[in-house]
Amino acid sequence: GENVEQHPSTLSVQEGDSAVIKCTYSDSASNYFPWYKQELGKGPQLIIDIRSNVGEKKDQRIAVTLNKTAKHFSLHITETQPEDSAVYFCATQITSGSRLTFGEGTQLTVNP
Amino acid sequence: GAVVSQHPSWVICKSGTSVKIECRSLDFQATTMFWYRQFPKQSLMLMATSNEGSKATYEQGVEKDKFLINHASLTLSTLTVTSAHPEDSSFYICSANSDYEQYFGPGTRLTVT
Numbered sequence: 001g002e003n004v005e006q007h008p009s010t011l012s013v014q015e016g017d018s019a020v021i022k023c024t025y026s027d028s029a030s031n032y033f034p035w036y037k038q039e040l041g042k043g044p045q046l047i048i049d050i051r052s053n054v055g056e057k058k059d060q061r062i063a064v065t066l067n068k069t070a071k072h073f074s075l076h077i078t079e080t081q082p083e084d085s086a087v088y089f090c091a092t093q094i095t096s097g098s099r100l101t102f103g104e105g106t107q108l109t110v111n112p
Numbered sequence: 113g114a115v116v117s118q119h120p121s122w123v124i125c126k127s128g129t130s131v132k133i134e135c136r137s138l139d140f141q142a143t144t145m146f147w148y149r150q151f152p153k154q155s156l157m158l159m160a161t162s163n164e165g166s167k168a169t170y171e172q173g174v175e176k177d178k179f180l181i182n183h184a185s186l187t188l189s190t191l192t193v194t195s196a197h198p199e200d201s202s203f204y205i206c207s208a209n210s211d212y213e214q215y216f217g218p219g220t221r222l223t224v225t
Contacts, residue, residue: 043216096212
């Protein structure tokens with residue numbers, strides 16, 4: 001089955017700096033790659049996603065890049081703010097409506 | 113945007129009792145919903161896939177007789193934890209598919225005393 005590895009497990013940055021979280025996956029059939037933000041005691045919130053026919057997608061301060069050949073994708077957050085502090089999960093999906101396979105999560109802390 | 117709700121947000125029950133958690137897609141129809149369990153500082157663990165009008169598909173190691181799932185309509189799935197024990201205490205989260213995207217509920221904190 002699919003295996004998703006996420007790094008780093010913890011990341012601490014200063015406010016205004018950039019943060020990058022990377023994920024690698026094993027199943028070349030995966031074609032949908034969402035990123036979720038989870039705040040303490042809450043459910044995961046979809047923040048950005050990318051499909052396999054696209055190499056990069058950007059939404060304001062957040063961007064995701066995908067390298068299908070190398071089977072890895074990354075989340076980039078620029079101009080970080082304290083409210084960006086949360087756990088971030090990457091995930092993969094093979095077909096629409098099917099299960100997601102999650103990475104282990106990254107605890108991002110943005111220090112004021 | 114797509115919104116998924118869960119009820120209750122938290123519940124405390126005594127060992128041996130049953131607890132029902134509801135998951136609703138508020139502004140879209142979901143033929144498939146998922147139930148997850150999450151322990152502190154860990155990732156989400158898929159428990160089962162719930163399909164409207166059919167039996168749920170459980171992940172390996174998840175007791176289907178203990179975690180009863182019903183998906184009676186395109187907007188509602190329920191998870192019933194039967195004969196709860198303290199080790200069932202956890203954060204339970206549901207999600208629903210809207211096309212490719214999967215949206216999550218706010219979670220239910222279950223504490224079994």
